[in-house]
Amino acid sequence: MNTEPLSLELWRLGQKHIRIVTHDKRFIKLNTLRNRVNKKALWRLCAIYAPNHVYMSVLNYLFPERVRLKSRAKHAYPVGGEYVIDVDNYIFRGMDTEHPRTWICSACLEVVRRYTIRLSELIEENYESIKIVFNGAKGFHIHMLDFNVRDWTRYNEHDPVKSHEVARFCYILHFARMLDTRFDEPHFTLSVDPMRI
Template sequence: MEERTRAYLRGRFRDYYRRTSIAPPPDASQREWGFIPWTEGPGTTMVRHRSLLELGALDEFLARKRPRHVYFSAGRYDDPSAGNMNRKGWRSSDLVFDLDADHLPGVSPTEDSYEEMLAVCKDALFRLLDILEDDFGFEDLTVVFSGGRGYHVHVRDDGVRELDREQRREIVDYVRGIDVEFDHLIEHETVGGTAGRSSPAHKRSLITDGGWSRRVHERLDAFVDELLELPEEDAMERLREFDGIGEGKARGALTAARNNREQIAAGNVDVHPAFYQLAGILAEDVLDAESAPIDEPVTTDTNRLIRLPGSLHGGTGLRVLRIDRNELADFEPLTDAVTEQFVGQEIRIDVTGIDDMPGESQDSAMISLGGDSFTITEGAQTVPEHVGVYLMARGHAEKEKE
């Protein structure tokens, strides 16, 4: 990044912070603070191990330093400004989850647009929130658009604050569906023998009121409804689509589904061996489709620094934005997180990194910001300022002389 570009962005970030009041997180004085300034050179320099007492009033600090990135710690400490983690005196930590679009299955940063990647990430966010709210019963959640490639979720329920790294890793494994085996979701019950058999039998059932077992049961129950609505020939064909289910097993599973609908609705998967096999196959699909691919190190690190909601992301110029849970469905990151101070005027930029941007051809790229789409070409051009700030912050353009 050239100095002219850096100076322009630094100045516009200052203008934003001068006109914006940002609420600090809970227990702000117990947290470590860090920031990355607009330094020269290709790398970045993190300034950390600062307390809020050292920084001063948050709004004044931001307007004075106009940092490129701003962070605070998930952890709370006796002495947050101590330069050694062992001397900080750890008290507790929020449970923080990070979803990064670049790391999601099925996403290609070189082929998918920024808009497409964020859409996939938002779907993953809903899956994460379903697990945190329904399975763990967490209530004190803060959802944040990172301003960059994804979302953060801060959990501050009293029950999670003192969890150590290993306990947090267990939560990560659960959320990601790691080592969740179908047989582990099954509840075994001893039932009386049937006519002609005096020995007891075992019934295997899915738990229907919580966890991964509930999710598998809901999927299985819906699939049975789908089967029973189809003509027999179509239902048989649908079952044979699964690996390991041939003609005989398909017939057995379909007959069991027809004759044991109420038992299946109650969780019983022991109505036929082929039906039990089918439930296991669907369980794998559920784990793949409904788990959340969170970034493990962020959640397990009790000392993690995370972006400050309300600040600007130095790699996009977008706002790090807290989102009300009830408004999340309608949230559009590339519209709602656009910085208002950067809207309404145009600037001259020199686009130099068109090859690094996904697009329709090597000569142009399409980006969507603020509810509009823009075709960007190589070389000098005039663009809306919020588009220019985004391209310069991403390293795709330099500020042109006016």
């Protein structure tokens, strides 16, 4: 497993739909302020707005400034993108009331870390370019940077967003069979949604 530090150069920022959340809980789409957001522009805009959070799309777009609703996303022309699996400690907490959602359980986080490594090893059977990102509180995101839609479905150029959704659906089912488990509904939904940020 590659343990190099993460860099913004891993992602094609100019093809990402990027949003920030301000302190007053407003979402601002950076692609409308500036059509192409590169590393320098992102740093500058974050210095101006001082956001609470910065989000980027999992899909890469030819025209990220056109990203709107899912039904209109094909006009932004998705041209690929990574697959992200969200692994967090709610998977293991279940209905346990000893773990309030407001603080970090280090024992739970250690279990999630080990589970993330196990999942990464399974992912490496199909993909070699993966990065793991700590989400800041309760778990990790596994990014498969070399995920290819055509590995899992036929690409439909008339509805590329649907192609990405079908490929993610097929991969998560394959992945669940390898684990001999199933994802809960929220994690399954997040895993197949190509419009997530």
